[in-house]
Amino acid sequence: MLSSILRSERAVQVNIAVMRAFVSLRQMAVGYAILARKFGALERRRDTHDHHIKLIFDTMKRLIREPARPRQRVGFVSQDTSAIS
Numbered sequence: 001m002l003s004s005i006l007r008s009e010r011a012v013q014v015n016i017a018v019m020r021a022f023v024s025l026r027q028m029a030v031g032y033a034i035l036a037r038k039f040g041a042l043e044r045r046r047d048t049h050d051h052h053i054k055l056i057f058d059t060m061k062r063l064i065r066e067p068a069r070p071r072q073r074v075g076f077v078s079q080d081t082s083a084i085s
Helices: 002-006 009-044 050-065
Strands: none
Touching: 002 009, 009 050
8 A cells, every 4th residue: 555655644644535435436336236226126117106117217317318408597687787897
């Protein structure tokens, strides 16, 4: 590891930060895998709510495919330009 080679306090802190980043990435990947598995199970499930589940998945897929619309700026815009000097 970096801290064993450089033997400085900064190297130790960097090493800890790198380890935390990898742990966080692993937890996120596991979370996505579990979520994907649950979605897959729901998608394969056939029951009385089949139409509603299909509608939810179709909507989610459409939202993922479509690019985000540009947002309108929030705030007051004055049409009177004489006040600006």
